[in-house]
Amino acid sequence: MCLAIPGKIVELVPESPHLATVEVTGVRRRVDLGLLDDDKPAVGDWVLIHVGFAMSKISEREAADQMRTLAILGEDAAAMEEVRGYGLEGKEQP
Amino acid sequence: MKYVDEFRDPEVIGRTAEEIRRLADPGRHYRLMEVCGGHTHAIYRFGLKDVLPPNIELIHGPGCPVCVLPMGRIDDGLAVARQPLVTFAAFGDMMRVPGAHGSPLEHKAKGLDVRIVYSPTDALKLARANRDRHVMFFAIGFETTAPSTALTLMRAKADGVKNFSVFCNHVTIIPAIRAILDSPDMRLDGFIGPGHVSTVIGCRPYEWIARDEGKPIVVSGFEPLDLLQSIVMLLRQMREGRAVVENQYKRVVPWEGNRAALAAMAEVFDLRPYFEWRGLGFISQSALRLRDEYAPWDAERVFSVAGVRVTDPKAAQCGEVLKGVLKPAQCKLFGKECTPEHPVGALMVSSEGSCAAYYNYEHRKAALPLKILTPA
Numbered sequence: 001m002c003l004a005i006p007g008k009i010v011e012l013v014p015e016s017p018h019l020a021t022v023e024v025t026g027v028r029r030r031v032d033l034g035l036l037d038d039d040k041p042a043v044g045d046w047v048l049i050h051v052g053f054a055m056s057k058i059s060e061r062e063a064a065d066q067m068r069t070l071a072i073l074g075e076d077a078a079a080m081e082e083v084r085g086y087g088l089e090g091k092e093q094p
Numbered sequence: 095m096k097y098v099d100e101f102r103d104p105e106v107i108g109r110t111a112e113e114i115r116r117l118a119d120p121g122r123h124y125r126l127m128e129v130c131g132g133h134t135h136a137i138y139r140f141g142l143k144d145v146l147p148p149n150i151e152l153i154h155g156p157g158c159p160v161c162v163l164p165m166g167r168i169d170d171g172l173a174v175a176r177q178p179l180v181t182f183a184a185f186g187d188m189m190r191v192p193g194a195h196g197s198p199l200e201h202k203a204k205g206l207d208v209r210i211v212y213s214p215t216d217a218l219k220l221a222r223a224n225r226d227r228h229v230m231f232f233a234i235g236f237e238t239t240a241p242s243t244a245l246t247l248m249r250a251k252a253d254g255v256k257n258f259s260v261f262c263n264h265v266t267i268i269p270a271i272r273a274i275l276d277s278p279d280m281r282l283d284g285f286i287g288p289g290h291v292s293t294v295i296g297c298r299p300y301e302w303i304a305r306d307e308g309k310p311i312v313v314s315g316f317e318p319l320d321l322l323q324s325i326v327m328l329l330r331q332m333r334e335g336r337a338v339v340e341n342q343y344k345r346v347v348p349w350e351g352n353r354a355a356l357a358a359m360a361e362v363f364d365l366r367p368y369f370e371w372r373g374l375g376f377i378s379q380s381a382l383r384l385r386d387e388y389a390p391w392d393a394e395r396v397f398s399v400a401g402v403r404v405t406d407p408k409a410a411q412c413g414e415v416l417k418g419v420l421k422p423a424q425c426k427l428f429g430k431e432c433t434p435e436h437p438v439g440a441l442m443v444s445s446e447g448s449c450a451a452y453y454n455y456e457h458r459k460a461a462l463p464l465k466i467l468t469p470a
Contacts, residue, residue, distance in 0.1 A: 001159070001185045002132055002238055002446065004290050004346070032215055034245045037354040048293070048346065051185070051235075052213025053242040055352060056293050062345050069317050073136055075445075085212035087219050 006063035117329035130288035131158030131446025138451035141461035168193035184232040214246040221258035241355035244362035261393040269380035287313035296351025373416030412439035422452040
């Protein structure tokens with residue numbers, strides 16, 4: 001829950017402006033960009049994800065650092081479990 | 095991998111450890127509190143105690159959301175889950191936390207609809223996909239997770255989703271630090287400030303700790319070298335007679351925090367007059383509740399919640415450990431009745447709880463001690 005997971009934005013979801021597809025070490029999931037409204041990330045940007053929400057923009061180097069931190073702390077498996085657990089579907093049906 | 099080698103560079107660790115020994119006054123005993131449970135986990139995992147001189151004592155703080163939640167809140171949440179057609183959704187960390195009548199997982203085994211979600215938006219998705227049920231998200235966490243709950247509620251309100259609610263247990267870190275500093279049996283010399291909470295709130299909210307209380311605080315990253323560097327920064331301040339807020343974790347924490355996240359929290363939440371913390375008792379204005387505009391999504395108002403107060407199991411000394419008065423192994427149940435496999439208290443459940451961290455790494459001797467090269 002308190003993990004900060006680095007991911008790369010690979011697609012913005014056209015029909016839901018607050019959603020993006022991110023890739024975290026090969027796994028693609030949807031995350032919410034609503035908490036970065038002040039500084040919207042673009043495709044190719046790296047972000048730190050908390051509980052399914054991109055919380056800060058970071059550099060590629062910082063993303064690599066963060067992935068290493070998770071590995072050092074023995075939390076990389078838990079982080080990937082969390083990422084795999086995020087919902088897959090894009091547009092939230094009303 | 096290059097980064098790992100760089101980080102594990104035993105010479106850099108050695109130099110930093112040497113710097114700590116040089117800066118620490120041998121005639122003084124330093125009590126430094128790491129506020130965040132993630133730091134506690136890292137400190138035990140790497141056996142940092144053994145790298146530090148004996149007169150530097152690390153005190154484990156209240157920053158483990160699962161650990162500080164009083165048992166009565168879990169029972170209240172599960173009481174709602176027992177009502178017909180209700181789904182109880184929570185983060186995985188919550189699932190094994192014991193209530194007076196069992197954990198959420200044990201309630202699931204008894205047939206209640208209990209679901210693990212990894213994001214509050216996934217709880218909202220469950221509600222959208224199951225219109226015949228009511229999905230209640232049991233929200234926990236400090237400012238790291240509260241903005242995500244807030245934004246999820248804004249989405250539910252905007253779309254008029256009526257079968258979704260939040261049982262809000264979000265707490266805020268600053269009043270907990272104040273309560274600790276006000277506590278007469280707690281003498282602290284400085285703080286290792288939380289990392290991820292600070293990505294949201296920034297560094298300014300800590301300024302009073304330095305200015306009014308005269309205690310230095312350094313916001314820190316989570317790697318052993320981050321923590322050692324933060325200790326160097328704290329010792330330097332003390333040696334120079336200064337007390338300011340410093341940011342060791344600049345690569346992730348902006349000084350001003352995340353404005354959009356703070357705005358979402360302000361839109362959805364206001365402060366409870368008081369809230370009970372396990373081990374710390376009632377702390378005024380220390381927790382968040384839903385504003386009146388969000389009453390239709392507030393589980394505590396949608397359902398009548400009894401507000402039970404449950405005392406912790408008699409022999410368990412979670413409170414004393416949480417306050418730093420006892421070390422985990424000094425609790426009568428530690429490693430006997432209470433283990434990570436069969437936790438009696440919440441500090442044994444979460445990997446960020448000091449009891450679980452102590453048990454997993456010190457008691458089982460599974461720490462990964464740092465290799466240190468002392469400079470010649």
